[in-house]
Amino acid sequence: MIPLLYLTCEKHKGLLPEERELPEIFAGLGVLADVRVWDETDWRGYPNILIRTVWDYTAKEKLFLDKIAQAEADGATIIHSPEIVRWNIDKSYLVQLRRAGHDVVPTGLEVNFSPAVLAGYFEKYDTLIVKPRVGAGGKNTFKISKNSDAGALNPLLGSSVLVQPYIPEIANCGEHSFIFFNEQFSHAVLKKPGKGEFRVQEIHGGTVERYSPTAGEIAQAASVLKAAALNTVYARVDMVRRKTGLCLMELEILEPQLFFDFSDQAKTRFAQAVRQRIARHTLDLLPENWR
DSSP, rough: EEEEEEEEGGGGGGGOOTTTTTTHHHHHHTTEEEEEEEEGGGOOTOOEEEEETTTTGGGGGHHHHHHHHHHHHTOEEEEEEHHHHHHSSSSSSHHHHHHHHHHBBOOOESSSGGGGGHHHTTTTTTTTEEEEESOOTTTTOOOTTTTGGGGGGGGGTTTTTEEEEEHHHHHOOEEEEEEEEEEEEEEEEEEOOOTTOOOOGGGGGEEEEEOOOOOOOOHHHHHHHHHHHHOOOOOEEEEEETTTEEEEEEESSSSOOOOOSSSSSSSHHHHHHHHHHHHHHHHHHOOOGOO
């Protein structure tokens, strides 16, 4: 059996309901998945490490990155690689992709944030979304208008943030998520915010439903993933439909929810993609006459 450290957070140490079958599926593929809480576990000694639902990593970002660096120094195969993690954890990649000509929601980067910098944005947009440059789950993400109380933004003072226009289509039409394994399309869902909300996450009252995309939509989502040139094992491309077409909201690679229950074979495709990556590394470590 190929050993695999399967990382989650303390809240989900029993795994999400949609992921509880995965250790058994991995076992059927010759992979022994050892499910552990990421910040309560010594990663050393594990040759293969899978980062999954580590949804509280932002509260211990330095520890998280230090553990990844140590695992890399030990020669472990990490899914995803430290390079991918460092790229995706910093949401300023949205600025990079937009500058490269891709359809991305307009995004400004503000270092050492103060509400005073929003005046320039309000010259273009009536309502803004302000969120952490490194963040997850919609935490400390704020919807702000010109007349809003700037005090609501106090948790972000002095930090690096992203500033975007509020996209009303999210409330009206929802956010489309395209899931890929080994950069091949698997399935899609449509996420909608709850009444009076702008965040689509289920913890904020959002809902999720199966979505059947067109070939053109799949191709557009795939093109964004390909443009990142990261060779991902799994990824979720979150897009919103605007008058000009689909527009990227976020490229979720580090620890995305993958909505396995919305596709019959998604769990198996995911496990096969992971096994393929770690098996390739394991083969590389074997002596030539053992291969």
